[in-house]
Amino acid sequence: MNKFGFTMTRGRQIDYESNDKSIAEYIYSKEPSFRLCIECGGCSATCTTGNLTSFSLRELHILIKRGENEKVRQAIKKCMLCGKCTLVCPRGVNTRNIVFLAKQAFQIYEGNAV
Amino acid sequence: MKVMQFDPFIIPFNIGLYFILFYVVARSVIWFRDLSRPDKLRLQRGFFGKAFGASLKEIFLEGLIHRKILKNNLRLGYMHMSLAFGWFLLILFGTIEADIFGSKHLNAPYKAIFFRFFNPEHGRMGFERAYGFLMDLILAFILSGLLLAVIKRFYSKVVGMKKTTHLKAGDKIALISLWLIFPSRLLAESFTSGAYGSGNFLTGTLGSWLASFLPAQQMAYPFWWLYSLSLGTFFVLLPVTRYMHIPTELFLIFMRNSGIRTGHKAGSYSEVQIHACSSCGICIDACQLNFSAGITNIQPAYLLKGLRKNEDVSDITFNCLMCGRCDQKCPVGLELSPIRMIQRRGGEGENYFKNVYKGYLRSRQNGIAEKVNGSPSYDFLPENEPGKVDVLYFAGCMTHLTPSIKNSMIKILESSGVNYSFMDADGGACCGRPLMLAGQDKEARELINYNSQIIWKSGAHTLVTSCPICYKVFRESYYLDVEVLHHTQFIKMLIDEGAVKMRFLRKRVVYHTPCDLGRGSGVYDEPKEVLRHVARLEKTKFEDENSLCCGGSLANLKISSGNKKMIAKDAAGYLTKGQPDILATACPLCKKTFSAVTETKVADISEIVADALMEHTVKKNLSKQLRSIKELANIS
Numbered sequence: 173m174n175k176f177g178f179t180m181t182r183g184r185q186i187d188y189e190s191n192d193k194s195i196a197e198y199i200y201s202k203e204p205s206f207r208l209c210i211e212c213g214g215c216s217a218t219c220t221t222g223n224l225t226s227f228s229l230r231e232l233h234i235l236i237k238r239g240e241n242e243k244v245r246q247a248i249k250k251c252m253l254c255g256k257c258t259l260v261c262p263r264g265v266n267t268r269n270i271v272f273l274a275k276q277a278f279q280i281y282e283g284n285a286v
Numbered sequence: 287m288k289v290m291q292f293d294p295f296i297i298p299f300n301i302g303l304y305f306i307l308f309y310v311v312a313r314s315v316i317w318f319r320d321l322s323r324p325d326k327l328r329l330q331r332g333f334f335g336k337a338f339g340a341s342l343k344e345i346f347l348e349g350l351i352h353r354k355i356l357k358n359n360l361r362l363g364y365m366h367m368s369l370a371f372g373w374f375l376l377i378l379f380g381t382i383e384a385d386i387f388g389s390k391h392l393n394a395p396y397k398a399i400f401f402r403f404f405n406p407e408h409g410r411m412g413f414e415r416a417y418g419f420l421m422d423l424i425l426a427f428i429l430s431g432l433l434l435a436v437i438k439r440f441y442s443k444v445v446g447m448k449k450t451t452h453l454k455a456g457d458k459i460a461l462i463s464l465w466l467i468f469p470s471r472l473l474a475e476s477f478t479s480g481a482y483g484s485g486n487f488l489t490g491t492l493g494s495w496l497a498s499f500l501p502a503q504q505m506a507y508p509f510w511w512l513y514s515l516s517l518g519t520f521f522v523l524l525p526v527t528r529y530m531h532i533p534t535e536l537f538l539i540f541m542r543n544s545g546i547r548t549g550h551k552a553g554s555y556s557e558v559q560i561h562a563c564s565s566c567g568i569c570i571d572a573c574q575l576n577f578s579a580g581i582t583n584i585q586p587a588y589l590l591k592g593l594r595k596n597e598d599v600s601d602i603t604f605n606c607l608m609c610g611r612c613d614q615k616c617p618v619g620l621e622l623s624p625i626r627m628i629q630r631r632g633g634e635g636e637n638y639f640k641n642v643y644k645g646y647l648r649s650r651q652n653g654i655a656e657k658v659n660g661s662p663s664y665d666f667l668p669e670n671e672p673g674k675v676d677v678l679y680f681a682g683c684m685t686h687l688t689p690s691i692k693n694s695m696i697k698i699l700e701s702s703g704v705n706y707s708f709m710d711a712d713g714g715a716c717c718g719r720p721l722m723l724a725g726q727d728k729e730a731r732e733l734i735n736y737n738s739q740i741i742w743k744s745g746a747h748t749l750v751t752s753c754p755i756c757y758k759v760f761r762e763s764y765y766l767d768v769e770v771l772h773h774t775q776f777i778k779m780l781i782d783e784g785a786v787k788m789r790f791l792r793k794r795v796v797y798h799t800p801c802d803l804g805r806g807s808g809v810y811d812e813p814k815e816v817l818r819h820v821a822r823l824e825k826t827k828f829e830d831e832n833s834l835c836c837g838g839s840l841a842n843l844k845i846s847s848g849n850k851k852m853i854a855k856d857a858a859g860y861l862t863k864g865q866p867d868i869l870a871t872a873c874p875l876c877k878k879t880f881s882a883v884t885e886t887k888v889a890d891i892s893e894i895v896a897d898a899l900m901e902h903t904v905k906k907n908l909s910k911q912l913r914s915i916k917e918l919a920n921i922s
Binding site: 203205220 | 601604663664666667668683684686687712713714715716718720721724726729733838840843844845846847848875878
């Protein structure tokens, strides 16, 4: 059958009902520059961890904003907080603090460490 | 004449005095008990040994005369000296006066403090008069300092300070009672003198003038009450206000001279330091976050005050560049950065005392909950099998963002002919210091172990790094059997050994000392000597210990990019005032921060050196490369 270049993709729906925004809200309140992100991916490109694993700070930002906290928890373990992402960010987003705050937020809201 | 021996107005003073004496002794015992065993031994040895003399000298010079503040700022020093030293003299000579001229020897303290009330006729002639002159002189000395203090509170520029500390209600009451002590003494003594026709140049003159139009006899008594009440209030409030620094500083000086240091965990010594801060505000003036970015609530004076009051200081703690300027300037010699690091390591503190009165009982720094850390997973870091080399070069994350530094270092290493290997050529693991600065020591330890293994496997005897941040952590937190050198030290060594030849660049250069290299690690001279070797080094107003921070410090997790830029712009402005050709630094992060905000060319020392490298050394390298090409050709 001719598919004309189209394929069927698996369902990728995001269940916003079940997602928990507490961590995103905590970060928004403590680090307002989180809103400035334009998802350019500069941070991911410079990231040492990103070069060695599938870790991507850009993806992490989206996951936090969506409230997919379990994935966030798994991902931020890998960050070394070296700060290169903050230095390359063209929008002046304090990306390092966002990871730091996410770790803090897990302790505060979910009572468990990352 | 019958000498009065007692009057009810002395009761507030007596309550305050005996309360504070008891409190200070009890608190000291608790602090001593909380010391670790080795520190206890140190303090005992220090107290009964050589350090005792040194401590007494320091108490006199710093606690009373305030020599360090005087050196820094004459008017502010005079203010502190007149209050501390003046009060001390007043108590000392007052006690002697009561002892000599009183009805009997060894009097209760109140007899000396309220001497004139009980001996109103005293001091009319002869030796008594001369002694009265001395007492008046001391009182005038204190009052002159008090006048400065009052003016400073409303207009801080008078004493040469740009900012002064904000106060809380308890502090204000204590401050007012402190301010009232000496004027009320002056008026009480003057009225009594006026009524009896005694007194000296200050109390006598003022007294007779006041007595000329006021009923001095009746006016005196309320002022004696006020004097006693203000003393009593001050003493009772002292433990919960910043004035606790007066007794604490004595204890601190003995501890420090015995060799006790802050360390990594909260303990008795950090607790004593927190209470020994007088909130003088010198750290606020030294802080670039204050004078460049206008952030005036995070300085050590406020951090320590927050800790004393058991407030939530988590935002203050992380909003600091850790440049160490305040450590250098603190007149009490508090280890401010280590205290802040202790706070960063702590978890989310839950047990803040909300009740102010519990401040009296707060004896231990038990507000810091042990931080719970999950297991970090840095196991993705690749296994690294380096070849055996003499020198290992670690560029560090920041250097990878400034490739020209990395390339310059490679050029220098190549031309020097040392047997080296580039440890993180493909961007290796972080050194661990950024995690440490965020208070995550356990995670940092994983990276430290990973890097240590690579270094150990390489068999290198020297580790060269381009980044002062890495340099500091390699020296302090890695347990390695290698010599750690910053690249400026390494280049200095190459020059001394004649391994590299350079031409002299006809350029005017100023040097910016990076915080972690200078104040952080004590490396001041090598970078400047290298610069003098290749260019004309000029002085700035911010040399060595007084150097500025570029503002880009990784230690500050909270600062916004706008504020960062303001600090960088200001600092670059100060440094390039003399219009140098190059603003040289020894840190990739400083270079990156500065180059964004200044017109002047910003260069790392390695870049300047690589630029000045003589060509013949490069030729030698070329021939080497040619030879290897030949060898390759032979093989094929």
